Amino acid sequence: MASAMLSLASACPSASLSAHENLKVKLKPGSASLSFSKDKSNLFYNTKSSSRISMVAAVNASRFEGVTMAPPDPILGVSEAFKADTHESKLNLGVGAYRTEELQPYVLNVVKKAENLMLERGENKEYLPIEGLAAFNKVTAELLFGADNPVIKQQRVATVQGLSGTGSLRLAAALIERYFPGAKVLISSPTWGNHKNIFNDARVPWSEYRYYDPKTVGLDFEGMLADIKAAPEGSFVLLHGCAHNPTGIDPTPEQWEKIADLIQGKNHIAFFDVAYQGFASGSLDGDAASVRLFAARGMEILVAQSYSKNLGLYAERIGAINVVCSSADAATRVKSQLKRLARPMYSNPPIHGARIVANVVGDPSLFNEWKAEMEMMAGRIKNVRQKLYDNLSAKDKSGKDWSFILKQIGMFSFTGLNKAQTENMTNKWRVYMTKDGRISLAGLSLAKCEYLADAIVDSFHNVS
Amino acid sequence: MWRFMGGRFSRSTRCISSSSRAFGWWEHVSPAPKDPITGVTEAFLADTNPNKINLGVGAYRDDQGKPVVLQCVRNAEAKIAACEFLESNAAAVGSKLVEESAKLAYGTQAHVVKEGRVAGLQALSGTGACRLFAELQRRFYPGSPIYLPDPTWSNHHNIWRDAQVPERSFRYYNPITKGLDFAALMDDVKTAPDGSFFLFHPCAHNPTGVDPTEEQWREISYQFKVKNHFPFFDMAYQGFATGDLDMDAQAIRIFLEDGHLIGCAQSFAKNMGLYGHRVGCLSVLCADEKQAVAVKSQLQQIARSMYSNPPVHGILLVSTILNDPQTKALWVKEVKVMANRIQLMRATLRERLEDLGSPLDWENITNQVGMFCFSGLTPDQVDRLVREFHIYMTRDGRISIAGVTTSNVSYLASAIHEVTKYDQEASNIYNISI
Numbered sequence: 001m002a003s004a005m006l007s008l009a010s011a012c013p014s015a016s017l018s019a020h021e022n023l024k025v026k027l028k029p030g031s032a033s034l035s036f037s038k039d040k041s042n043l044f045y046n047t048k049s050s051s052r053i054s055m056v057a058a059v060n061a062s063r064f065e066g067v068t069m070a071p072p073d074p075i076l077g078v079s080e081a082f083k084a085d086t087h088e089s090k091l092n093l094g095v096g097a098y099r100t101e102e103l104q105p106y107v108l109n110v111v112k113k114a115e116n117l118m119l120e121r122g123e124n125k126e127y128l129p130i131e132g133l134a135a136f137n138k139v140t141a142e143l144l145f146g147a148d149n150p151v152i153k154q155q156r157v158a159t160v161q162g163l164s165g166t167g168s169l170r171l172a173a174a175l176i177e178r179y180f181p182g183a184k185v186l187i188s189s190p191t192w193g194n195h196k197n198i199f200n201d202a203r204v205p206w207s208e209y210r211y212y213d214p215k216t217v218g219l220d221f222e223g224m225l226a227d228i229k230a231a232p233e234g235s236f237v238l239l240h241g242c243a244h245n246p247t248g249i250d251p252t253p254e255q256w257e258k259i260a261d262l263i264q265g266k267n268h269i270a271f272f273d274v275a276y277q278g279f280a281s282g283s284l285d286g287d288a289a290s291v292r293l294f295a296a297r298g299m300e301i302l303v304a305q306s307y308s309k310n311l312g313l314y315a316e317r318i319g320a321i322n323v324v325c326s327s328a329d330a331a332t333r334v335k336s337q338l339k340r341l342a343r344p345m346y347s348n349p350p351i352h353g354a355r356i357v358a359n360v361v362g363d364p365s366l367f368n369e370w371k372a373e374m375e376m377m378a379g380r381i382k383n384v385r386q387k388l389y390d391n392l393s394a395k396d397k398s399g400k401d402w403s404f405i406l407k408q409i410g411m412f413s414f415t416g417l418n419k420a421q422t423e424n425m426t427n428k429w430r431v432y433m434t435k436d437g438r439i440s441l442a443g444l445s446l447a448k449c450e451y452l453a454d455a456i457v458d459s460f461h462n463v464s
Numbered sequence: 465m466w467r468f469m470g471g472r473f474s475r476s477t478r479c480i481s482s483s484s485r486a487f488g489w490w491e492h493v494s495p496a497p498k499d500p501i502t503g504v505t506e507a508f509l510a511d512t513n514p515n516k517i518n519l520g521v522g523a524y525r526d527d528q529g530k531p532v533v534l535q536c537v538r539n540a541e542a543k544i545a546a547c548e549f550l551e552s553n554a555a556a557v558g559s560k561l562v563e564e565s566a567k568l569a570y571g572t573q574a575h576v577v578k579e580g581r582v583a584g585l586q587a588l589s590g591t592g593a594c595r596l597f598a599e600l601q602r603r604f605y606p607g608s609p610i611y612l613p614d615p616t617w618s619n620h621h622n623i624w625r626d627a628q629v630p631e632r633s634f635r636y637y638n639p640i641t642k643g644l645d646f647a648a649l650m651d652d653v654k655t656a657p658d659g660s661f662f663l664f665h666p667c668a669h670n671p672t673g674v675d676p677t678e679e680q681w682r683e684i685s686y687q688f689k690v691k692n693h694f695p696f697f698d699m700a701y702q703g704f705a706t707g708d709l710d711m712d713a714q715a716i717r718i719f720l721e722d723g724h725l726i727g728c729a730q731s732f733a734k735n736m737g738l739y740g741h742r743v744g745c746l747s748v749l750c751a752d753e754k755q756a757v758a759v760k761s762q763l764q765q766i767a768r769s770m771y772s773n774p775p776v777h778g779i780l781l782v783s784t785i786l787n788d789p790q791t792k793a794l795w796v797k798e799v800k801v802m803a804n805r806i807q808l809m810r811a812t813l814r815e816r817l818e819d820l821g822s823p824l825d826w827e828n829i830t831n832q833v834g835m836f837c838f839s840g841l842t843p844d845q846v847d848r849l850v851r852e853f854h855i856y857m858t859r860d861g862r863i864s865i866a867g868v869t870t871s872n873v874s875y876l877a878s879a880i881h882e883v884t885k886y887d888q889e890a891s892n893i894y895n896i897s898i
Contacts (some may be wrong), residue, residue: 011642013633045684062725062749062750062751062755063604063605063659063694063725063749064583064600064604064649064755064758064759065751065755067595067604067758067759067762068521068758069757070758070761070762070764070765073764073765073768115545116545118544119541119542122533124531124532124533124536125531125533125537125737125738125739125741126739126740127502127521127523127524127733127740128532128740129502129506130499163770163771163772163775164771164772166768166769166770166771166772166773167770167771170770170771172625179490179492179493194769194772197765197768197769198769200769200892201599201665201766201769201770203768253536258749260541261703265689269489272621274703281668300488300489300490313772313896314776315554315775315776316769316775316776317772317773317774318775318778323490325488325489325490326488326489328490328491330490330491330493332495333490333493333494333495333496334490334493336495336496337493338590339496339499340496340499341621341626343499343502343622344591344595344619344622344623344625344626344627345586345588345591345595345603345626345770346586346591346592346595346620346742347589347591347742348502348594348740348742348776349742350588350740350741350742351741351776352740352741352777352778353775430531449762450791
């Protein structure tokens with residue numbers, strides 16, 4: 001009965017349906033999970049009538065009944081916990097976002113200038129091409145490799161604007177999954193927490209290579225080489241270009257040479273994550289040395305870049321994926337495939353951050369100003385490292401060598417504190433940090449160094 | 465030793481000096497085909513002919529053919545420039561945007577919003593919102609296909625495919641009537657297995673401009689209850705169908721009233737002209753608040769490994785506009801202006817074609833709704849329009865009316881007439897009237 005009603009109505013879609021108003025409807029037993037109230041049994045609605053038919057229908061059970069809570073993000077979760085804390089002495093050394101000495105977020109002057117320029121010009125908001133803003137891509141590749149680099153002159157770099165480091169890594173991961181199915185990515189132990197998520201979601205298998213040596217609080221270089229050597233030929237080796245996150249421990253130039261030798265020998269491909277160019281040494285060129293070393297050897301490499309930290313553009317999501325290929329033709333093809341991966345993710349990337357970067361990095365005087373601000377930010381972190389070290393040495397009577405704090409590079413320091421000790425830092429001292437013992441020096445002021453030193457010494461010696 | 469798929473290409477074990485290496489890592493990467501939509505703009509930009517017209521991508525143009533930044537957006541920009549945004553506030557701003565977007569889609573008084581049953585996340589415009597949903601679907605309903613209308617926006621196919629969700633289609637457009645094939649649509653809804661996921665355009669269907677009527681939506685909603693299907697709405701053109709934002713969301717409101725727990729992708733690209741800022745929202749309606757929190761956490765996780773967080777500038781603009789009554793009122797007016805201009809161009813184009821004595825029936829131009837018109841032009845005719853007249857559109861014959869202006873409409877009409885006036889086959893079809 002019901003189906004006959006429906007098919008009759010279906011045959012004349014544009015006919016007025018008021019003819020059906022008075023028909024009663026009987027549903028076949030078990031044919032539907034609805035119950036119908038007999039006197040409101042109009043199956044079809046006449047839009048002109050003022051009384052709405054209400055279907056006595058149960059709200060469908062949600063399709064997503066079985067969805068469980070995802071675990072809290074280990075890094076962002078720290079900031080959330082910090083916000084909830086009401087103690088005055090609390091200190092947030094969780095996320096790697098730069099803070100001033102007054103522990104305030106910092107908008108770079110060059111960024112403010114660029115945004116004012118953009119506002120004055122009143123530019124339009126049209127879609128960018130899938131690969132992003134051309135001016136942005138150009139200055140970004142040049143920032144990384146140097147404008148005179150042969151890879152640039154020979155047009156061998158496929159550069160595609162991405163959503164900061166994460167988005168750029170994801171595009172690269174998707175490219176690997178599509179063109180090197182089954183190939184593994186080797187990631188350092190430890191590494192940034194989100195690397196695993198990115199490769200998991202992109203369905204790229206990964207394994208770890210030894211990196212951090214807790215005994216020396218330094219690099220386990222032999223372990224690193226051994227694990228890279230043991231991996232199947234043609235693996236992708238994820239390297240932090242500078243200012244390793246979370247440890248702050250970078251290979252020396254000589255060690256980089258040996259790593260490059262090994263990667264070439266094993267026919268692996270180097271995959272750099274450059275999130276802190278400028279923050280390691282204060283020099284933008286200096287911090288790109290590892291990438292340039294590999295490029296100079298003629299190696300094909302992948303490089304993900306982010307402007308979140310060095311231009312303070314965290315929230316604008318601006319970065320790029322660069323693929324250095326052996327020929328300009330290959331670069332063109334690779335770029336076209338990166339676009340094909342980006343289109344079903346977000347169609348085209350956001351304009352605002354791209355324009356800021358193009359304006360700052362592309363303008364000689366703003367670029368110089370930026371370099372100065374970069375040195376200032378990196379300088380503040382170096383000062384804080386020094387003061388923390390001085391305080392630790394003074395307060396710790398055990399004679400423990402804290403000099404690793406000075407040797408580590410960039411925003412982070414791996415304190416060597418274990419999970420229980422880290423919990424003590426938070427519960428007793430209200431110092432928020434990630435459970436792996438990482439502290440973000442960007443969130444530390446000179447004024448708080450003494451307090452932090454007390455906390456670290458207490459946690460290290462009195463908690464196990 | 466590593467071999468590529470079937471041993472067609474194998475790596476050598478020894479790496480000689482790379483500069484002399486004949487093969488690189490990317491030898492097996494073929495050039496990707498041009499995107500059927502953005503490729504049109506690329507070709508258009510490369511053309512130097514002064515009469516060229518771009519009717520490709522769905523981006524609004526004013527009557528001078530220029531891109532438009534809405535005044536409400538300029539006002540919002542000035543406001544934002546005055547305050548320093550702290551990235552620590554990103555989460556709060558994002559949540560506010562979700563709430564405002566939900567009100568726009570579901571109604572300002574919607575119970576689902578008040579009861580906290582909306583699992584929502586800001587997304588990278590409509591594309592990003594659809595992709596988040598596709599990933600959610602695969603995660604929690606692995607193997608379940610998505611039913612897409614035939615035809616649909618070309619990128620829908622890419623999105624669900626890259627999310628590894630199998631695709632099915634349901635009949636939608638009738639090329640003979642240039643209208644909705646409702647009987648076939650309902651048939652496909654009924655024959656699909658119970659509990660299937662369907663995608664609908666709630667208004668201003670892209671590419672056809674053909675929307676179901678209110679009665680038809682109610683029938684679809686009823687049948688969805690019977691079949692326990694999941695309705696997913698991709699709303700990219702709210703405001704562009706009728707000029708009225710609430711009216712354009714009517715299909716969604718009908719489903720809501722009928723108790724469906726829908727999914728909805730929203731985009732602010734067109735109706736706020738924020739194309740390049742990538743602002744949108746994905747919402748999934750849930751049975752209770754607890755579930756909404758759980759679903760949202762899963763969406764956040766999906767987003768975290770794709771791009772971590774969405775870009776804030778566009779979010780601030782949308783938030784500023786929607787939260788200030790004056791600016792919002794201005795926005796509503798400006799949307800109407802855009803919709804009206806498009807409706808005027810539709811009427812004008814049809815008139816010109818009829819004045820030229822075209823043998824074809826062009827009422828589809830004014831019947832169809834929104835930014836696009838499915839012209840019925842064949843790929844060959846489209847190619848002729850490009851070659852001979854420098855008029856660019858996608859090969860399915862979709863015209864973006866937003867690209868039509870009072871200065872180019874006559875040229876456009878003449879060109880279309882030129883390639884269709886001897887269209888005997890078409891004339892014959894139209895002689896057998898339905």
